[in-house]
Amino acid sequence: MNAKKIIKKFIFMLLTLLLVSFLVFLAFAIIPGDPAVHKLGTQATPESLEALREEMGLNRPFFERYASWLVSFVKGDMGVSYSYNMPVGDMILDKLPITLTMTVLAFCFVLIITFPTGILCAKHNGGKLDRFIVILNQIMMSVPSFFGGILITIIFGVVLKLFMPGGYISYTKNFVKFLGYMCFPAIAVAIPKAAMSIKLLRSSILAEAEKDYARTAYSHGNTTGDVLIHHVLQNAMIPVVTFLGMALADIFAGSIIIEQVFNIPGMGRILLSSISNRDYPVVMAILVLLASAVIIINFIVDIVYGIIDPRVSQDD
Amino acid sequence: MGKVLEVTDLNIRIYDKDTPDTVVFDFDLSLDEGEIVGLVGESGSGKSMSALAIAGLLNRHDMEKRGKIMFEGRDLLTCPREELRSHQGKDIGIIFQEPMTSLNPVKKIGWQVEENLRIHTDLTPEERKKRALKVLKDVELDDAERVYNSYPHQLSGGMRQRVMIASAMICNPKILIADEPSTALDVSVQAQILKLLKRLNRTHNTAILFISHDLSLVRRLCERVLVMKGGYVVESGKTEKIFKEPENEYTKKLIAAIPICEGRQDPIDKENILMAKGVSVSFKEERKNLFTKPGTIEVLKGLNIRIKKGEILGLVGGSGCGKSTLAKAITGIVPYKGTIDFYCKSPKMVFQDPYNSLNPAKTVGWILEEPLKNCTDLSREERQKKVVSALLEVGLEEFYKDRYPNELSGGQRQRVCIAQALMLEPELLIADEPVSALDVTIQEQIIALMQELQRKRNLSILFISHDLRVVYKICNYVCIMDKGQIVERGSIEDIYTKPITDVTKKLLRDAGIREVSE
Numbered sequence: 147m148n149a150k151k152i153i154k155k156f157i158f159m160l161l162t163l164l165l166v167s168f169l170v171f172l173a174f175a176i177i178p179g180d181p182a183v184h185k186l187g188t189q190a191t192p193e194s195l196e197a198l199r200e201e202m203g204l205n206r207p208f209f210e211r212y213a214s215w216l217v218s219f220v221k222g223d224m225g226v227s228y229s230y231n232m233p234v235g236d237m238i239l240d241k242l243p244i245t246l247t248m249t250v251l252a253f254c255f256v257l258i259i260t261f262p263t264g265i266l267c268a269k270h271n272g273g274k275l276d277r278f279i280v281i282l283n284q285i286m287m288s289v290p291s292f293f294g295g296i297l298i299t300i301i302f303g304v305v306l307k308l309f310m311p312g313g314y315i316s317y318t319k320n321f322v323k324f325l326g327y328m329c330f331p332a333i334a335v336a337i338p339k340a341a342m343s344i345k346l347l348r349s350s351i352l353a354e355a356e357k358d359y360a361r362t363a364y365s366h367g368n369t370t371g372d373v374l375i376h377h378v379l380q381n382a383m384i385p386v387v388t389f390l391g392m393a394l395a396d397i398f399a400g401s402i403i404i405e406q407v408f409n410i411p412g413m414g415r416i417l418l419s420s421i422s423n424r425d426y427p428v429v430m431a432i433l434v435l436l437a438s439a440v441i442i443i444n445f446i447v448d449i450v451y452g453i454i455d456p457r458v459s460q461d462d
Numbered sequence: 463m464g465k466v467l468e469v470t471d472l473n474i475r476i477y478d479k480d481t482p483d484t485v486v487f488d489f490d491l492s493l494d495e496g497e498i499v500g501l502v503g504e505s506g507s508g509k510s511m512s513a514l515a516i517a518g519l520l521n522r523h524d525m526e527k528r529g530k531i532m533f534e535g536r537d538l539l540t541c542p543r544e545e546l547r548s549h550q551g552k553d554i555g556i557i558f559q560e561p562m563t564s565l566n567p568v569k570k571i572g573w574q575v576e577e578n579l580r581i582h583t584d585l586t587p588e589e590r591k592k593r594a595l596k597v598l599k600d601v602e603l604d605d606a607e608r609v610y611n612s613y614p615h616q617l618s619g620g621m622r623q624r625v626m627i628a629s630a631m632i633c634n635p636k637i638l639i640a641d642e643p644s645t646a647l648d649v650s651v652q653a654q655i656l657k658l659l660k661r662l663n664r665t666h667n668t669a670i671l672f673i674s675h676d677l678s679l680v681r682r683l684c685e686r687v688l689v690m691k692g693g694y695v696v697e698s699g700k701t702e703k704i705f706k707e708p709e710n711e712y713t714k715k716l717i718a719a720i721p722i723c724e725g726r727q728d729p730i731d732k733e734n735i736l737m738a739k740g741v742s743v744s745f746k747e748e749r750k751n752l753f754t755k756p757g758t759i760e761v762l763k764g765l766n767i768r769i770k771k772g773e774i775l776g777l778v779g780g781s782g783c784g785k786s787t788l789a790k791a792i793t794g795i796v797p798y799k800g801t802i803d804f805y806c807k808s809p810k811m812v813f814q815d816p817y818n819s820l821n822p823a824k825t826v827g828w829i830l831e832e833p834l835k836n837c838t839d840l841s842r843e844e845r846q847k848k849v850v851s852a853l854l855e856v857g858l859e860e861f862y863k864d865r866y867p868n869e870l871s872g873g874q875r876q877r878v879c880i881a882q883a884l885m886l887e888p889e890l891l892i893a894d895e896p897v898s899a900l901d902v903t904i905q906e907q908i909i910a911l912m913q914e915l916q917r918k919r920n921l922s923i924l925f926i927s928h929d930l931r932v933v934y935k936i937c938n939y940v941c942i943m944d945k946g947q948i949v950e951r952g953s954i955e956d957i958y959t960k961p962i963t964d965v966t967k968k969l970l971r972d973a974g975i976r977e978v979s980e
Contacts (some may be wrong), residue, residue: 358563362626364519366551366577380568455568456613 152449159445166437167219171212174426184424185228219434225427229420234431237416242435243317245405245412248328248335249398255336256343256393260386263340264347265374271352279344286341291400295334295407302330312409331408335400339393346389350382357381384455391447395440466636466669467493467516472529474511474520485511487693489529493637496667498660500684500701502677502716504903508693509673513639515539516671517556518546552582555630559642561622565614572610575629582633593632601628601658620651624658631662638662639671644679653972656683675901677716678931681705689713716902733805735890735922736769736792740800743787761787763946764800769890774916774923776937776954778930778969784946785926789894792924806889806922814895816875820867826853826878827863833885852881857911873904877911884915890922897932909936930973934958942966
């Protein structure tokens with residue numbers, strides 16, 4: 147992919163981010179509920195409310211408020227949490243590594259499971275192993291991650307005692323144990339996603355293996371394995387990459403549920419508590435972060451696309 | 463000269479839904495060093511199956527192969543896979559009909575051309591690259607370095623077929639199997655590819671098995687010919703002998719299908735059905751980047767054309783000359799400048815690709831009924847009646863209305879396309895390369911059908927094609943098109959015997975007609 151095209155895409159990505167931030171700000175400006183009332187309670191006098199509004203900048207015009215919010219947001223100052231009275235930036239910085247670790251672990255599991263299994267299935271298409279994996283896949287696909295999480299807690303935590311259910315260990319205390327604990331929610335999240343991507347990769351490989359260029363490759367004396375890995379795989383990955391991008395975004399944004407099941411104090415937890423507390427600065431910051439993650443992942447997927455498929459990055 | 467390949471009693475059976483179906487019967491072939499042998503037949507005659515079997519590419523589980531394919535004293539059918547692979551690409555090369563899809567779209571040309579060297583030799587990467595560049599130059603790709611670093615989509619069809627030939631020839635194989643190597647290409651490119659194959663055959667002493675449905679190509683290239691029909695070899699021998707004294711009925715029919723110039727009746731002057739004056743069409747070029755103004759490409763440049771009532775007018779030109787754009791302008795699919803006057807109801811169109819121009823999710827009956835639903839007030843019963851009569855008219859039986867397009871053959875699909883175009887009883891039909899995607903015998907049938915419809919309904923047909931041979935069979939008058947303009951027009955007789963412009967002469971040469979008439 148040429149630099150010009152990447153820069154173009156990058157600028158486009160920034161514009162999208164700007165739009166998202168605006169929409170988030172707009173949404174929170176028009177939903178009912180006065181943060182000042184919430185902070186001081188319903189018994190507060192109108193004068194003290196007015197003073198607080200003035201102090202929080204709630205009386206200024208909308209665009210002025212948006213601009214100053216955006217500028218300070220970009221600088222890293224995401225405001226002060228209403229309910230905890232501490233900077234939102236610090237709160238998120240504290241929780242972000244937890245959720246990120248979980249996401250990265252889960253995504254690695256998806257990759258590690260998908261590619262060998264998908265290729266193996268396609269190579270032994272119609273055989274016993276293939277049929278077994280296809281059926282297993284169908285089951286795994288229909289297990290929601292929270293239910294998988296409960297099963298994993300029972301099997302690995304209660305029966306096999308590989309980890310202590312609910313015994314989250316902070317990464318500041320013991321990083322290795324933290325990683326060990328995070329593996330289990332990551333697997334719970336990874337299984338349904340991996341099942342879906344195996345299904346996609348398998349059928350994509352099978353469809354590509356029927357194409358003329360695969361026949362050409364065989365005519366050069368390649369073995370079946372060589373044809374699949376050197377010729378077919380790269381073509382078959384094109385639709386899978388799209389799915390993997392969506393899956394990655396989905397894992398990150400969907401971490402709320404699995405964090406509840408495994409009692410992990412990540413981003414999901416503060417998002418939930420801040421929503422119920424009407425802690426707008428926190429909610430806004432997390433929303434913008436999640437949306438940014440999705441947009442940035444899409445940007446990366448676009449670039450990976452260009453690497454895999456030269457037709458996408460054609461210079462015209 | 464020694465034999466390089468000897469195939470005896472090759473039988474191929476396919477088990478489709480447990481009922482075995484033999485597709486090749488007792489196929490015999492011997493190939494001498496440096497010989498070119500032609501294998502001719504219509505699609506489904508088993509010629510490609512035999513070729514794939516020889517190349518060791520028929521490995522599906524639902525197939526059974528019997529017989530012997532002897533190469534260097536070993537039977538390729540029974541030897542271990544490992545041994546077969548050591549010959550594939552090194553001693554036996556194969557090129558296919560579709561250069562567009564036979565190359566891996568995501569790999570660079572250089573990587574693909576070098577593959578045979580990677581598998582069969584111990585050359586270093588530098589030596590491999592040297593050999594690859596040499597072989598690319600050898601197939602007359604002058605800008606070898608650029609091609610080496612390109613991806614398939616950056617090359618034209620003819621260039622891709624050259625790349626295919628280069629990758630098949632890089633190990634200097636003893637046998638090259640060419641399975642319809644020029645069918646998917648424009649006639650002018652076709653001629654170049656044939657010349658190239660002939661040259662490679664002479665310089666490298668490679669034996670070539672040339673498979674084609676087109677007898678005139680085989681005649682130009684091959685010393686010996688095998689004619690196949692329905693899985694059997696019906697006739698074989700020296701090419702000239704077979705052309706002069708064909709013994710088998712089918713061979714005679716095939717040879718008769720090659721056009722030779724003969725007198726034609728004078729076309730009768732009639733009133734105009736379409737009159738186009740100064741038609742120009744231009745397309746916007748895609749923006750190069752955000753800031754430049756998109757340029758325009760003029761496809762048609764003030765073109766004039768006239769079609770008379772009841773005539774089949776041929777419109778011939780090389781690819782990219784604007785003939786399809788003219789068809790689209792006439793049917794109103796693209797906007798144009800200039801005037802097009804109709805003296806009839808709006809014309810209907812038949813497209814080139816019968817495989818993709820029918821909706822695969824709808825039955826034939828539904829497809830045929832649709833124009834009636836949209837444009838007439840007929841009742842359901844009346845519409846059904848018309849659908850059935852239209853099917854019968856194009857030579858399909860009533861039960862085809864419940865079939866889906868993928869259950870039909872290419873010829874049957876094109877019949878459905880024609881029937882669909884005729885549903886609203888137009889007086890003018892625009893047929894854009896209606897037979898180019900079909901093989902010769904099917905081509906004949908579709909052309910006969912169009913002629914019959916033309917007589918019965920007094921239809922006018924604008925018959926667009928790149929192939930003067932096809933046009934010869936069906937048209938009275940021909941317009942030759944080049945670069946968005948009509949450069950020559952006249953009766954088919956005049957165009958064939960007294961061509962004026964270079965464009966026409968080249969088209970005649972490419973179609974292999976000049977030689978016959980001279």
